[in-house]
Amino acid sequence: xxxxxxxxxxxxxxxxxxxxxxxxxxxxxxxxxxxxxxxxxxxxxxxxxxxxxxxxxxxxxxxxxxxxxxxxxxxxxxxxxxxxxxxxxxxxxxxxxxxxxxxxxxxxxxxxxxxxxxxxxxxxxxxxxxxxxxxxxxxxxxxxxxxxxxxxxxxxxxxxxxxxxxxxxxxxxxxxxxxxxxxxxxxxxxxxxxxxxxxxxxxxxxxxxxxxxxxxxxxxxxxxxxxxxxxxxxxxxxxxxxxxxxxxxxxxxxxxxxxxxxxxxxxxxxxxxxxxxxxxxxxxxxxxxxxxxxxxxxxxxxxxxx
Numbered sequence: 001x002x003x004x005x006x007x008x009x010x011x012x013x014x015x016x017x018x019x020x021x022x023x024x025x026x027x028x029x030x031x032x033x034x035x036x037x038x039x040x041x042x043x044x045x046x047x048x049x050x051x052x053x054x055x056x057x058x059x060x061x062x063x064x065x066x067x068x069x070x071x072x073x074x075x076x077x078x079x080x081x082x083x084x085x086x087x088x089x090x091x092x093x094x095x096x097x098x099x100x101x102x103x104x105x106x107x108x109x110x111x112x113x114x115x116x117x118x119x120x121x122x123x124x125x126x127x128x129x130x131x132x133x134x135x136x137x138x139x140x141x142x143x144x145x146x147x148x149x150x151x152x153x154x155x156x157x158x159x160x161x162x163x164x165x166x167x168x169x170x171x172x173x174x175x176x177x178x179x180x181x182x183x184x185x186x187x188x189x190x191x192x193x194x195x196x197x198x199x200x201x202x203x204x205x206x207x208x209x210x211x212x213x214x215x216x217x218x219x220x221x222x223x224x225x226x227x228x229x230x231x232x233x234x235x236x237x238x239x240x241x242x243x244x245x246x247x248x249x250x251x252x253x254x255x256x257x258x259x260x261x262x263x264x265x266x267x268x269x270x271x272x273x274x275x276x277x278x279x280x281x282x283x284x285x286x287x288x289x290x291x292x293x294x295x296x297x298x299x300x301x302x303x304x305x306x
Contacts, residue, residue: 081107081170087191090160096203096216098137098166098186099154107170108184110154115263115298117155121170121183136173136181139188139271143180144289150180157267157293159233161203162218164191190229190271193222211238224278229287231271239264239296262296 083105085093095101099110099117109120118132133150136143137158146153160166166188173181193199202217216233242261273287 083107083168083170085166087164090163090166096160097155098152098158098160098188101160101166102154102168102186105168108168112298115265115295116151119152119154119184119186133180134183136177136185137188138185139289140190140273141187142289143177144291145180146291146293152186153291155267156214156233156235156265157269157291158188159214159216159231159235159269160188161201161216161233162191162220162229162231162271163188165189190231190273191218191220193220193227196222196224198222207237210240211236213237222277226274226276226278229271229273229275231269233267233269235265235267237263237265261298263298265293265295267291267293 085101090096090101093100093104095104097117099119102108102110102119107121110117111120112118116132119135121135131149132152132154133145135152137152138144139158144153144158145151146157166186169185169187171184173185177185191199199220200218202215204216205214206212214233214235217231219228219230221228239260239262268291270288270290273285275285276282
């Protein structure tokens with residue numbers, strides 16, 4: 001009985017505290033302006049450096065994109081479902097191919113077939129590897145395709161170093177971009193320099209499992225006459241040469257049949273342009289985009305089939 005009385009008393013006291021809480025907050029609203037300013041300055045004096053969440057919600061909603069309407073607009077005003085990644089995001093993630101980014105993007109993913117990456121959106125994809133031609137990739141507004149069946153450049157043939165933003169538009173974009181954008185549009189936007197000067201960046205990675213090597217570079221040079229942009233990359237790997245069979249019998253898929261995974265790959269990319277920034281032709285841009293890729297066919301390329 002004594003315990004019940006104490007429990008009842010504690011409950012009543014707690015309820016009284018909850019009831020009186022709003023009046024306390026109402027008094028805090030009347031805090032002098034100087035004190036509020038000091039609290040704000042104290043918060044701003046503690047920056048969160050190199051944090052992926054250091055942009056405010058307002059900044060994220062006001063990020064400028066172009067993929068939805070072919071014109072610059074805020075993310076919150078764009079007529080479409082869009083996910084955008086900045087250069088800072090890609091650096092923190094360590095992702096430098098569109099296939100990698102698509103795997104963490106809502107509504108997108110990537111799969112591999114015939115030793116090449118292809119996009120998948122909402123469960124829709126074209127199997128076979130060479131027919132990934134229903135996603136449109138724009139590099140600074142220019143459609144870019146691989147030579148084989150107009151496939152989208154999803155892997156190392158388009159390294160992302162030197163680009164300031166990647167925009168994923170989910171859903172059909174055929175009304176603006178044609179039949180090749182039936183499953184989605186990916187817009188890749190190059191970095192710019194606001195002031196005269198030179199910016200150089202490069203990344204190199206090596207792997208010993210299959211001799212993987214990757215080199216990427218970016219050079220920006222701006223003068224009063226114009227802006228020069230040069231980006232490129234080289235990627236190569238050897239075949240893993242893994243046996244496809246169990247290796248313990250005499251079947252055609254056994255180790256003795258020499259059925260191995262032939263997935264060597266070599267990619268080269270060069271993107272160079274020059275944009276005039278003064279005179280009557282201000283904004284005129286000329287340049288080239290060159291891509292080359294060669295590879296084995298992975299599980300479909302076996303010694304007995306050569």
